[in-house]
Amino acid sequence: AQSVTQPDIHITVSEGASLELRCNYSYGATPYLFWYVQSPGQGLQLLLKYFSGDTLVQGIKGFEAEFKRSQSSFNLRKPSVHWSDAAEYFCAVVDTGRRALTFGSGTRLQVQP
């Protein structure tokens, strides 16, 4: 079965600094990959997705992610973090057996002024 690992449980960055959140997946074929964000007290919002084609995908709120097959990674990046980006970020992969998403354990982002 497909799985997702987010190695960083908690990350703190200064406002205006760049950000990279790591995600590694386990899947033999080309995976379908997603990043979701969960702000305090809210549901999950889709940031971006990768199905095929260009390995650098753009999302909402200035986020981007790069699919690297050789590293089995799909890291999320943002060049300049805003205080409103403080949230929990989840990487997910489609479990083609279940037709559902398998989520990583999440990375909590704190933004310092």
Place this chain on the structure above:
Amino acid sequence: GAGVSQSPSNKVTEKGKDVELRCDPISGHTALYWYRQRLGQGLEFLIYFQGNSAPDKSGLPSDRFSAERTGESVSTLTIQRTQQEDSAVYLCASSLVRVSGANVLTFGAGSRLTVL
């Protein structure tokens, strides 16, 4: 509707009671999912409905958990004889179904269950 609606948003119950959580998916979305999110943890898959096909119940943690869906509309997740470890946010999501299986899920705001 415009989004996925879940009710109640908050539920406090006593251990041993039964609870029902409701999910109203986006109109036209034939796939519906339930996930559980315990405090500070990721999302656990519970169950998946797709049209009139038999649901995938492989994520349900025990026989105290069950779910139903009426056609391609509302779904109800029922937890019988609740235990304290059932305390969590229960998230519902819906999606269109792609042939590739790359379904894009839209989530509701969740139902927070607290078992005392």
